[in-house]
Amino acid sequence: QLQLVESGGGLVQPGGSLRLSCAASGFTFDYYAIGWFRQAPGKEREGVSCISSSGGSTNYADSVKGRFTISRDNAKNTVYLQMNSLKPEDTAVYYCAARGWEHCAAAIMMSDFGAWGQGTQVTVSS
DSSP states (O other): OOEEEEEOOEEEOTTOOEEEEEEEESSOGGGSOEEEEEEOTTSOOEEEEEEOTTSSOEEEOTTTTTTEEEEEETTTTEEEEEEOSOOGGGOEEEEEEEESSSSOOSSOOGGGEEEEOOOEEEEEOO
16 A cells, blocks of 8 residues: 655744655655645645655755755655755645656646655744
């Protein structure tokens, strides 16, 4: 059974950091690119970052470029999202998802991803 489980969310002050984890099971993890998405209250879900199956290629939304870093450990079937210099506008539920291909596309689009975790809440507030 294919499963993705996010963890690591929480409450952090502006300027702080969090590291999210996405643990996968039930499929051949290192065959697939993995993406992170987020959804703020009242807004559509948006792509944040994507990492290729090997970890050799990554891309980011402009809003997080330079602050967030995606990585993966295929031996642990886990993808990470290191989030630094957090802003209140980063507040959202964060989801990871598996793409049906080993590479990421230039645009991180929900329609390219076929398996989703349940999400983890990130709140940036003083």
